[in-house]
Amino acid sequence: MLVRVCFNPSGQNETAVAKEPMVKLNPGSLAMICLAASFVPPVFALDAAADTFKAKCQMCHGADGVGATPAGKIAKIVSFKDPSIVSALMPI
Numbered sequence: 001m002l003v004r005v006c007f008n009p010s011g012q013n014e015t016a017v018a019k020e021p022m023v024k025l026n027p028g029s030l031a032m033i034c035l036a037a038s039f040v041p042p043v044f045a046l047d048a049a050a051d052t053f054k055a056k057c058q059m060c061h062g063a064d065g066v067g068a069t070p071a072g073k074i075a076k077i078v079s080f081k082d083p084s085i086v087s088a089l090m091p092i
Contacts (some may be wrong), residue, residue, distance in 0.1 A: 057065075060072045065080030067073075078085055 060070045067077030
């Protein structure tokens, strides 16, 4: 519902209520919209994860995640390819 307050020259306010047409969606259309919208956030999350890795992790773990960089060797960084690390990071 849209409410408009109109000012007229006599100084009195007039309130007009205008009803806008209501859009009706059937359940199939609504399901398709929700399904399409659910694919968008994971794409942005992957970009953000890659940016975070480059900014925070790559300096020690290296681009491949093995940890063979000079800083990684000094800090004894564990490889992201180590099976124990992979199993701990992967969701069930």
